[in-house]
Amino acid sequence: MLGAITDHLGTTFPGATIAYKGAQLPEALAQIRPMKVSCAVMDLDLGDGRIPAETVTHLRDADIPVVLISAHEQPLLVQQAISAGASTYVPKRSIIDQLAEAVTAAERGETWISPDLAAVLVPIEGTSVTLDPVAERVLVLYAAGLPTAMIAARTGLEPDQVRPTLESAVQAYRPLDH
Numbered sequence: 001m002l003g004a005i006t007d008h009l010g011t012t013f014p015g016a017t018i019a020y021k022g023a024q025l026p027e028a029l030a031q032i033r034p035m036k037v038s039c040a041v042m043d044l045d046l047g048d049g050r051i052p053a054e055t056v057t058h059l060r061d062a063d064i065p066v067v068l069i070s071a072h073e074q075p076l077l078v079q080q081a082i083s084a085g086a087s088t089y090v091p092k093r094s095i096i097d098q099l100a101e102a103v104t105a106a107e108r109g110e111t112w113i114s115p116d117l118a119a120v121l122v123p124i125e126g127t128s129v130t131l132d133p134v135a136e137r138v139l140v141l142y143a144a145g146l147p148t149a150m151i152a153a154r155t156g157l158e159p160d161q162v163r164p165t166l167e168s169a170v171q172a173y174r175p176l177d178h
Contacts, residue, residue, distance in 0.1 A: 005041065005069070005095060012100040023047050025055050029062065037064050038107045041099070042086075044070035044077055052077050053084035060085035065106035069095065075120040079129070082121065082173040089117045111167045119143035121169060135169040142166060 006018050019035055020028045023046040040059050044052050052068065059066050068081055071092040078089050087106035090098045098114050105112030118139045123129055131139070134155055141151045142162075152159040 005099070008095060008099060009041065009103070013103070025050060025058055029058065032062075032064075037062075039087075039103050040064045040066045041103065042066055042068055044068055044072065044074065044081065044089075052081040052086075056081045056084040056086045065109065067099070067102045067106050069099070073116075073120065075122075075124055078117075078120040079124075079173060082117075082170070083129070085174060088112045088114070089120060090114065091116050111170055113142070113166050113170055115143045115145055117170070118166065121173060129172050131169055131172055135165050135172070138162060138165045139169050 006021060009016060009018065016038075019032045019037055022028060023043075025046070025048060028040075042052070042055060042059070046052075046055060056066050056068075066081075066086040068078060068086050068089040069092055070078070070089070073091060082089065088102045088111075090102050094114065094116060098116075102112050102114070122136060122139050122143065123131055134157065137155050138151055138157070141154060146154070148159050148162045151157070151162050155162075157165060
C-alpha cells in the first residue's frame with residue numbers, strides 16, 4: 001500500500017519530493033531535519049510501538065503538519081492524534097478521493113474535514129473532549145453525508161454557520177499551542 005500512496009502523491013504533486021518512506025520516527029526525523037518538509041503523511045499504526053499521538057507530537061514539534069491515514073478505523077486513536085496536532089485523517093479506502101485535498105489543506109495550515117474525520121470525532125466514551133449538542137449533531141449529520149442545507153435545517157443553524165461549527169468541533173480536539 002505504501003507504494004500506491006507514494007505513487008498517488010507523486011502524480012498529484014509532481015514537483016514534490018518524498019523525503020522518507022518507513023516506520024521509524026528517529027530515522028525519519030534525522031533524514032528530514034536538513035530539509036523543508038511541507039507535510040507528513042503518516043499511518044495511524046507505524047508498527048514501531050509508539051502510540052500515534054506521540055509520533056504526531058514529535059512531527060508537530062518539528063513544525064511539520066501531519067495527515068493521518070489508516071486502513072483500520074480506530075476512533076479513539078484518531079481523536080488522540082488530532083488532539084496531539086494532526087491536521088486531518090483520511091481512511092485508506094478514501095485515499096484516491098481525499099488525500100490530495102487533505103495534504104493541500106495541511107500544507108496551508110487550513111482545517112480540512114472529511115465525513116470520515118467527522119465520524120471519528122463524534123465524542124465516544126473514554127475521551128476528554130465534550131462538544132456542545134449542536135456541534136456534535138453537525139458532526140454526526142456531516143459524517144452521514146448530508147449536504148450543508150439539510151444539516152442547517154436539522155440543527156437550526158443558518159447554512160453559512162455549518163462549516164464554522166464543523167471547524168470549531170475539530171479545534172475542540174486540538175491543544176491551544178498548535
